[in-house]
Each structure stands twice: as C-alpha cells, then as structure tokens.
Amino acid sequence: MSVGLVGFRGADDVTMIGSLTQDGTEVVPLAGVAEFWSDPRRFMKQRVVDQWAVPTTEVLLVPPVLPGARVICVGLNYLKHVAEGSYAAEGVPPHPTLFARWPASLTVGEAEIPVPMDEDGLDWEGEVMAYVGTTLSDATPDEALSAVVGYSTFNDVTARRAQKLTSQWTLGKNADRSGPLGPLVPAEDVGDLRDGLELRTRVNGELVQAGSTDQMVYTVGDTLSLISRTFTLHPGDLLATGTPSGVGYSRTPPWLMQPGDVVEVEVERLGVLRNTVVARSTGR
DSSP, X not given: OOOOEEEEEOTTXXXXXXXXXXXXXXXXXXXXXXXXXXXXXXXXXXXXOGGGOEEGGGSEEEOSOOTTOOEEEEESOBHHHHHHSTTGGGOSOSSOEEEEEOGGGEEETTOEEEEOTTOSOBBOOXXXXXXXXXXXXXXXXXXXXXXXXXXXXXXXXXXXXXXXXSSOOTGGGOOTTOEEEOOBEEHHHHOOGGGOOEEEEEETTEEEEEEEGGGBSSOHHHHHHHHHTTSOBOTTXXXXXXXXXXXXXXXXXXXXXXXXXXXXXXXXXXXXXXEEEEEHHHHO
C-alpha cells in the first residue's frame, strides 16, 4: 500500500494536509487544506522531507476535506447489493442513485462512531471514496476519470431507521461521525477501479462483505460525468462509489452494530480503516 495523505490539526487548530511516513507514526506537513486543494497534484508530487515530520500522537487527525466540499454518494451500485435489499423488486436503476453527505459527518480511522438515540444499531457499508482534483463541467467520462487525484477507504455507516423514514436517504446518511475515511492515496498508485480492487468488511473479525470494484454498475468516470452535466464539480469534491452486498439490515435476522463492536474496511492498495461503535452518551 502506498503512503497516504491525511488532514491534521495542531495546537493552533488550523487544518493542514500532510503525508504519513512509511510506518504511519508521523505526518509531514504539505499545505493548509485550502491551499492544498487549489493545486492538489502539485502538492502530491512535492518531495517529502522527513525532518519536518510531526508525531501523529501530537496532532488531531481529521479528514483531508474542505469544509465546503460536496460529498456525493452512489447508492445501489453493485448488482448483488441491489438484489439483497428492499429495492430488489425495482431492479437496477437506469441512472445512479445519488445522495449527499455533509463534510461534518466525516471522520477518520480509529474514531468512535456513536449510535443515534432512535437507532437499534448502525449498519456498515465498505466503499471506496474518489477525490476530484480539477474543475469538471459537462465533462466526458474520460475527462472526469482523469480529474480524480486519489482514492481512500470509506465506510458509509448508516442509521437504517432514519434512512427508511422517507424515500430520501439524507437523514440516515449523516449521523454524527458516521463517515470514516482512510488516508488519501494518489490515483496513480491505485490504478483504475475497473480493473478490480478487492474490498472486505469485517465486524469483530468476522467477514461480512467481500467484493471487487470491477463489479460496480456505474463507474467513477461515468458518474462524475453525469453529475458535471448538472452542476460543476470543484477540486476537493468527493464521490463515494457504493458498497457491495453483505450489509446488515438485509440479513435474517438483521444484524446491526452495537456499542463495543469494531468494524474494519479493507481495500486493496488503500489499506485498512478501523472504527469502534459506541453509545451516544459516551461518543458525543
């Protein structure tokens, strides 16, 4: 796995983007978050000088995301996931089902994820997140894919009761700290998702999801192209690419994560993202 980029805050509470050292115990500052996303490719190519490294224990790790970024998510993007859920009778949608997260719902690996008050638990959805690096407007699929500067492991942790209250999914997809992101790995180190990266999700060590990114119905390039024909995408916007089959709510009986459960999402070339579910009273 390549060394990734992370967001972090020091004592001054300013969000920076930095490169993790090989062992992951230190981070080398590259730029402030706004400066980084003004020209992400330049900073990704910047030579990392280890003597400027800061121990990760001395900073607060945060998502490497602009406060005003659009986080667009694709639902029902793996055939077996469509078939296992409550939308199976409707078949594969002719266009990607898109919904939004706010950056405030995002967090990082090792963070605790609280169960909302009205939920019986939380569901897992292991995914890959794509990061837009250049402006996209009326882009072709090839242009849109070329604009992606990196990918990270993502867990689209879902509050199912809230999600199912209406036909709109926004409420169930924006619970506090319900969207953990792994480090951002440059696109050239990841390759084309259409070639197939293995994705695995485990809960308390038990394998619950196993898929490959070549099973996606709607590709990253096609989806970003479609979005760009309605609104302009900017550097720092994100696309969550959907989850394979094996989610908890579709099981018999349903299986939702409870306080104390540990969930891991592992994606080939992107690494392992690990989080613990906690009760709301201890996780706020």
